[in-house]
Amino acid sequence: MINLFKIKDKRLQDAGSANGRPPVKKQSAGELRLHKDISELNLPKSTVISFPNGKDDLMNFEISIRPDEGYYLGGAFLFTFLVSSAYPHEPPKVKCKTKVYHPNIDLEGNVCLNILREDWKPVLNINTIIYGLNHLFTQPNHEDPLNHDAAAVLRDNPRLFETNVRRAMAGGYVGQVHFPRCI
Amino acid sequence: MENSFAEQGRWRDIDNLLSRPGNIVGPGFEPSPQLRQEIGEFARVLVVGAGGLGCELLKDLALSGFPNIDVIDMDTIEISNLNRQFLFRLQDVGKSKAEVAAKRVMERVSGVNITPHFCRIEDKEINFYNDFNIIVLGLDSIEARSYINSVACTFLEFDSEDNPIPETIKAMVDGGTEGFKGHARVILPGMTPCFECTIWLFPPQVKYPLCTLAETPRTPAHCIEYAHLIKWSEVHSGKAFDPDDPEHMQWVYTQALKRAELFGIAGVTYSLTQGVVKNIIPAIASTNAIISATCALEALKLVSGCSKTLSNYMTYNGVVGTHIKVADFVRETDCLVCGPGTLIDLDISTTLSQFIEILGQHPKLLVMKSSITHRGTNLYMQSPPILEEMTRPNLHLPLHELMGGVPDDTIHASGMAVRDGKKTSCLRKLRVKFKGLPDGTTEMGTTSVCKELEPDLN
Incomplete structure (x- = not known):
């Protein structure tokens, strides 16, 4: 039972002593968990992180990946992360901002990485996602295609795929699609 | 009446x-x-x-x-x-x-x-x-x-x-x-x-793999999510989808229907479209x-x-x-939201770096290499280097000042806890209480203002 009289007393006390502090910014459990994730980041050498809104907004950040091996060696690829207050119950929303010729990333920047959607679990963290994204560049995968054409070329003609990737990264056309330079 | x-x-x-x-x-x-x-x-x-x-x-x-x-x-x-x-x-x-x-x-x-x-x-x-x-x-x-x-x-x-x-x-x-x-x-x-x-x-919420939506749809929901998540951004570059706009919903429904016909899938309806997109379960x-x-x-x-x-x-x-x-569920003793946190008494002169050291020695905590956040302000971040550099100047400042001069408040630390010789990463809630406050002077921020105005005589 809620003690009626104590509550009445407390009300009077509060009114008397002007105990009211200025309204304070609340930090959600999701923000706190993200703070932990970020403070424990152990980035691969290929990856640089930045916080466009400064040190106090960790919910929006960007990473740039410069793959150090594979088809995409020499390119630089920017990803935006949008983390909701429901994190880690919900995964961050990740988009690729660099237009890329890639079987698992479409031309709008949607990324097909299992841990970003169907296989996300709250025990995973930002570091896992960053390693997963790096993996996409070293091991592009024709079995989970988001860019159908690129996936078919990778499966049937890896040589041509390599040429196409080079051409796209240097700033040029693959078929009808133009890719801005990202080297 | x-x-x-x-x-x-x-x-x-x-x-x-x-x-x-x-x-x-x-x-x-x-x-x-x-x-x-x-x-x-x-x-x-x-x-x-x-x-x-x-x-x-x-x-x-x-x-x-x-x-x-x-x-x-x-x-x-x-x-x-x-x-x-x-x-x-x-x-x-x-x-x-x-x-x-x-x-x-x-x-x-x-x-x-x-x-x-x-x-x-x-x-x-x-x-x-x-x-x-x-x-x-x-x-x-x-x-x-x-x-x-x-x-x-x-x-x-x-x-x-x-x-x-x-x-x-x-x-x-x-x-x-x-x-x-x-x-x-x-x-x-x-x-x-x-x-x-x-x-x-x-x-966890049901989320379909994007590649399934793009390549091998099997259910009406796959067709709807394709129209909602992939086709929308392809056609409306930059324009955000608004689930409360009936025109947007109608567009997604039409596209989903086309896709369902293409793959010979039956069952896409307008109400199912609303249900899938807005995650509605019939009440x-x-x-x-x-x-x-x-x-x-x-x-x-x-x-x-x-x-x-x-x-x-x-x-x-x-x-x-x-x-x-x-x-009868039980409480999470370390819950960041309803847990008591660890009470720590501090002198108002304690600097942030001294505070981080105290957390490493505190018998209830033993948390090393802490990153500290206070009500949405990141006071110190051990990593990544870009944030460490931005927050490093705070290390030599008194914590009391960094917390806006309040007599006590909640603060959070992420770091490495050592338990039985094993290191585990942790996030802790701390109740910081300052002692040695001058009586009746709880005006906020006055100390920091004076500091900034005073020329450095040393």
Whole structure:
């Protein structure tokens, strides 16, 4: 039972002593968990992180990946992360901002990485996602295609795929699609 | 109205409940014929949400002897609400749910005063929520529950033995329904598990792999999600999809239908499109009524003590027959939201780097290499290097100053805890209390201002 009289007393006390502090910014459990994730980041050498809104907004950040091996060696690829207050119950929303010729990333920047959607679990963290994204560049995968054409070329003609990737990264056309330079 | 037959009989059963002793009453229950009157004078209840559950809750609470109720909801009435949100009529479509619901209940139950708040829960100052003895939740999202829970827990204070101070406990009763299933739970922050303690109970949302949507759709939902997540951004570059815009929804439906035809999939309808995109599960009026009645009764038990409260989580399943179970969940002792945290006394001159060192030596913590955050401000970050560099100048500043000169507050540290020779990463809640404050001088920020103005004479 809620003690009626104590509550009445407390009300009077509060009114008397002007105990009211200025309204304070609340930090959600999701923000706190993200703070932990970020403070424990152990980035691969290929990856640089930045916080466009400064040190106090960790919910929006960007990473740039410069793959150090594979088809995409020499390119630089920017990803935006949008983390909701429901994190880690919900995964961050990740988009690729660099237009890329890639079987698992479409031309709008949607990324097909299992841990970003169907296989996300709250025990995973930002570091896992960053390693997963790096993996996409070293091991592009024709079995989970988001860019159908690129996936078919990778499966049937890896040589041509390599040429196409080079051409796209240097700033040029693959078929009808133009890719801005990202080297 | 006051003398009508209905009015005379209305409170008989409630008064019987409140004026007779019993074997299963709560601790400190003092039955009395005046108890309903007394409760009416002091008890203020906030109902969060005026939808399917909210309508039931307002009616049930008003008829359970709560004459002072507030209700908050940001939504307006839609035509599809009318089958179960029984306080609304066709002519109310487009109006505020909170305002119409309040008006309708007041028309029917005399002596009840319901104050509506037509706004988002985040729009209210935190202190708004402190005015209520009980917060009853009739919500449909994890985010909103999590927000109210964290607000209710900010009022919670602990004594030096880490016991919750009873007057600061903001009781919550949470209801929820999903089709034929529902739950009701009683949350007494500091005593029973808070919403965050048991957040792991929620199953993950169903999310289809993007490549399945793009390449090998097999179900109507795959076609709808393709149109919603992939096709929309392809066609409307830069324009965000708005699930509340009927034109947007119609576009997604049309596209999904085309895709379903292409792959020979049957079953894409407009209402399924809405359901998949907005994650809607059909609501059942009777489930709402059962869950709401449970919640209202728990609220009455909480204020009167006329019976022991639910302890602490009831689930209802009406899919096949009726199955009801109550589980007694336990608190997460290290819960970041309702846990006491570790009390640390500090001198006002303690610098941030000294504080980080103290956390490494504190016997209850032993947390090394801490990163510190205070109410959304990152005071020091060990990593990544870019944030370490930005926060490094704070290390030699007094923590008291960095925390805005408050005498005590909650602060969080992430770091490496050493337990039995093993290192594990952890996130800890700390209650920092400063000693050596000059009497009566709690003006905020004065120290830092003086420091900046003083020329460095050394």
